[in-house]
Amino acid sequence: MTAPLHExxxxxxxxxxxxxxxxxxxxxxxxxxxxxxxxxxxxxAAVASRIGLTRAAVSTLVDELIRSGLLEELGxxxxxxxxxxxxxxxxxxxxxxxxxxxxxVDHLAVCAVDLRGEVRARAVRHGTxxxxxxxxxxxxxxxxxxxxxxxxxxxxxxPAGLAVAVPGLVARDGRTVVRAPNLDxxxxxxxxxxxxxxxxxxxxxxxxGGLAELWLGEGTPRDxxxxxxxxxxxxxxxxDGRLLRGTRGFAGELGHVPxxxxxxxxxxxxxxxxxQYAGEEAVLRAAGxxxxxxxxxxxxxxxxxxxxxxxxxxxxAGEALGIALTGAVNLLDPDxxxxxxxxxxxxxxxxxxxxxxxxxxxxxxxxxxxxxxxGSDGPLLGAAHSVVRGVLDDPAAVAERS
Amino acid sequence: MTAPLHExxxxxxxxxxxxxxxxxxxxxxxxxxxxxxxxxxxxxAAVASRIGLTRAAVSTLVDELIRSGLLEELGxxxxxxxxxxxxxxxxxxxxxxxxxxxxxVDHLAVCAVDLRGEVRARAVRHGTxxxxxxxxxxxxxxxxxxxxxxxxxxxxxxPAGLAVAVPGLVARDGRTVVRAPNLDxxxxxxxxxxxxxxxxxxxxxxxxGGLAELWLGEGTPRDxxxxxxxxxxxxxxxxDGRLLRGTRGFAGELGHVPxxxxxxxxxxxxxxxxxQYAGEEAVLRAAGxxxxxxxxxxxxxxxxxxxxxxxxxxxxAGEALGIALTGAVNLLDPDxxxxxxxxxxxxxxxxxxxxxxxxxxxxxxxxxxxxxxxGSDGPLLGAAHSVVRGVLDDPAAVAERS
DNA sequence: GCTATTTCGTCATGGCCGTTTACAAATTAG
DNA sequence: CTAATTTGTAAACGGCCATGACGAAATAGC
Numbered sequence: 121m122t123a124p125l126h127e128x129x130x131x132x133x134x135x136x137x138x139x140x141x142x143x144x145x146x147x148x149x150x151x152x153x154x155x156x157x158x159x160x161x162x163x164x165a166a167v168a169s170r171i172g173l174t175r176a177a178v179s180t181l182v183d184e185l186i187r188s189g190l191l192e193e194l195g196x197x198x199x200x201x202x203x204x205x206x207x208x209x210x211x212x213x214x215x216x217x218x219x220x221x222x223x224x225v226d227h228l229a230v231c232a233v234d235l236r237g238e239v240r241a242r243a244v245r246h247g248t249x250x251x252x253x254x255x256x257x258x259x260x261x262x263x264x265x266x267x268x269x270x271x272x273x274x275x276x277x278x279p280a281g282l283a284v285a286v287p288g289l290v291a292r293d294g295r296t297v298v299r300a301p302n303l304d305x306x307x308x309x310x311x312x313x314x315x316x317x318x319x320x321x322x323x324x325x326x327x328x329g330g331l332a333e334l335w336l337g338e339g340t341p342r343d344x345x346x347x348x349x350x351x352x353x354x355x356x357x358x359x360d361g362r363l364l365r366g367t368r369g370f371a372g373e374l375g376h377v378p379x380x381x382x383x384x385x386x387x388x389x390x391x392x393x394x395x396q397y398a399g400e401e402a403v404l405r406a407a408g409x410x411x412x413x414x415x416x417x418x419x420x421x422x423x424x425x426x427x428x429x430x431x432x433x434x435x436x437a438g439e440a441l442g443i444a445l446t447g448a449v450n451l452l453d454p455d456x457x458x459x460x461x462x463x464x465x466x467x468x469x470x471x472x473x474x475x476x477x478x479x480x481x482x483x484x485x486x487x488x489x490x491x492x493x494x495g496s497d498g499p500l501l502g503a504a505h506s507v508v509r510g511v512l513d514d515p516a517a518v519a520e521r522s
Numbered sequence: 523m524t525a526p527l528h529e530x531x532x533x534x535x536x537x538x539x540x541x542x543x544x545x546x547x548x549x550x551x552x553x554x555x556x557x558x559x560x561x562x563x564x565x566x567a568a569v570a571s572r573i574g575l576t577r578a579a580v581s582t583l584v585d586e587l588i589r590s591g592l593l594e595e596l597g598x599x600x601x602x603x604x605x606x607x608x609x610x611x612x613x614x615x616x617x618x619x620x621x622x623x624x625x626x627v628d629h630l631a632v633c634a635v636d637l638r639g640e641v642r643a644r645a646v647r648h649g650t651x652x653x654x655x656x657x658x659x660x661x662x663x664x665x666x667x668x669x670x671x672x673x674x675x676x677x678x679x680x681p682a683g684l685a686v687a688v689p690g691l692v693a694r695d696g697r698t699v700v701r702a703p704n705l706d707x708x709x710x711x712x713x714x715x716x717x718x719x720x721x722x723x724x725x726x727x728x729x730x731g732g733l734a735e736l737w738l739g740e741g742t743p744r745d746x747x748x749x750x751x752x753x754x755x756x757x758x759x760x761x762d763g764r765l766l767r768g769t770r771g772f773a774g775e776l777g778h779v780p781x782x783x784x785x786x787x788x789x790x791x792x793x794x795x796x797x798q799y800a801g802e803e804a805v806l807r808a809a810g811x812x813x814x815x816x817x818x819x820x821x822x823x824x825x826x827x828x829x830x831x832x833x834x835x836x837x838x839a840g841e842a843l844g845i846a847l848t849g850a851v852n853l854l855d856p857d858x859x860x861x862x863x864x865x866x867x868x869x870x871x872x873x874x875x876x877x878x879x880x881x882x883x884x885x886x887x888x889x890x891x892x893x894x895x896x897g898s899d900g901p902l903l904g905a906a907h908s909v910v911r912g913v914l915d916d917p918a919a920v921a922e923r924s
Numbered sequence: 925g926c927t928a929t930t931t932c933g934t935c936a937t938g939g940c941c942g943t944t945t946a947c948a949a950a951t952t953a954g
Numbered sequence: 955c956t957a958a959t960t961t962g963t964a965a966a967c968g969g970c971c972a973t974g975a976c977g978a979a980a981t982a983g984c
Binding site for chain 1: 950
Binding site: 541542543565566567577578580581603604605606607608609 | 929930931932933934935941942943
């Protein structure tokens, strides 16, 4: 295994790998895949000039990738330029696919994404998972996964791996859900409960949402903070295009950053954590809505209708977010902050006070805050794409398996 | 240039470099240097088994490094083991040296460190630089640098580069001091004021202090937060053995993390920033000491003598630090927090309240907080070592220059 | 003390891989 | 229709690491 380029998972902990010719080959195969994937149909010569190898070298790399079914020859280009036209290469729409899954509090979702980034199959199951035990939930999820894989199979796709987004903290082993308060799961090894015939990665939904933003977001920079609020408030910290996970995998716990150190006590042991002011439950309470059936959508509706109590609640949540983000921005100096998850839905009423607070507390130009365009699909897409990125990062490994 | 392994400076912003055989060779040369440097005298065979290459390959690499004067053959080992003894290799004590410099508020310091990590020459100049213009200060510093280089030269060392630690924010170009409040410098291009015949890197003293902790600290992990308080409170965020710099290079501004959002106004525009509670000036004021000549050493003395006002001031500073660090720990999930700089001197009176606050606000085991053993030399050593690491990271580049 | 064993460093050989050079193919410009 | 340009491929080349063999230098066992 060579070091992956995007590192959805951290690099091998031990010593750096030796540099041998095969490793070089693998990295160059990956470079070709990434280039073709990122910049659309490209001729061999175009790829060569982009990655700095000669046309001859790229030719042999491309041959190998075509033989493996990872690249496709689309046929001659028809350019207005002088000279022999190149033969357009594109990432294959058949072959390996990434299976992404999401365990939400109120739904399960699975999708298959091909190497081109297209969603080729999906399946959803609505219904609350709050308090359900892991076994029935994973049983349901497995059924959806089988269904999506079957559907993908009919289109000539085979599953290269499975990535699961969960609303909770995941250990760095990428399998164990350490704590998912809204599911009431603790130290649950999903590896033992999900299909064992696929490479599995489990991660926090905020992390996958952040990766989706990184990979799919229009103009998203390589250093940013992706804030995702469902019930807890999580953040994905993306540094130089890589996810910051922390030693235990718990990085990004924005919800428990102290906002008012003498504020109300929190389940985490602290006082005045952000979640007490901007968490879904807190906002619903402040807005005078019950937290039973009502959810964020309801908040947005009421706010849109001009309900002043709701608006004030959201304004105050924005202030609290602004305070917490001031700390985060001072510490991390990101390019921008992106609001995703349920927060995106109430963005219009949060943003003004959030931005104001952030600007007031910052010297110089304030860090720009925007709302994600990915909607609620972020974590699911991020999960599926993380598998796809894994294939692009080491095509040789996949070629061996196909 | 291959991508450096330690990346004191960020990797090339553009596309990843192509993988050619020369690049492979360069990386393997670097691997040999790092291995020998980190694990003391080693035979060729030992290096080979550690980096995963064959003895034959390592032999040619070592030959090249010896010819360049970067490695030395110490002669046959005398082990109790069976078999022909290897010939011990060590990093050369001659050849390239890293020149580190520190522009402190009250002093200037320069040192030369050889590839073995030994300090081979140093020079200090006491006297305040507060409010002095950049030109006279850099003139004094240049004199010290020349002196240290001359001293190093007599020992067979030549300067491979210059790294300067400054008490302020440095742009990502690694040359420009954007803001150094205690010097009253703004947008000062040190590249134009310091010797032009040496590769130059300028960085924040907290960053260099953090790198020193990473490279020199006993048992320091690869993910930690190094808090350094002189007048401002800065932090070096080290993630997976690399410094997190932020887009503009301003990451780690712990001093302006909001601790009490409605607290007193701060020069940064915010309210209740950490610096208002744990900054040197604030602590001195709370302790009832003038901030003129009195400094941290005085605080430590008074506290040691049992001055209850001083102790309370430090205790409260510790609390504020604990609150700010709770946020940082939640966001970054580091292995530990290390207190360096002037803070280290008053550690005994800060730590209890700091740790208590952090533990109280954290679910599960609290993040360990320790005091740096490097003392006030951290930034200077970190600077010099960053040059040395640069040589280890690309020995081929240095061999060409020697 | 002598021989077998183990480990080290080196050398010659071979294979892998990107580069260089050359060339045919396919297009545009004039 | 010719010249110029660009693409893709093939053959020769060179660099680099792996393999296998060998002499050198130590220990272990007799």
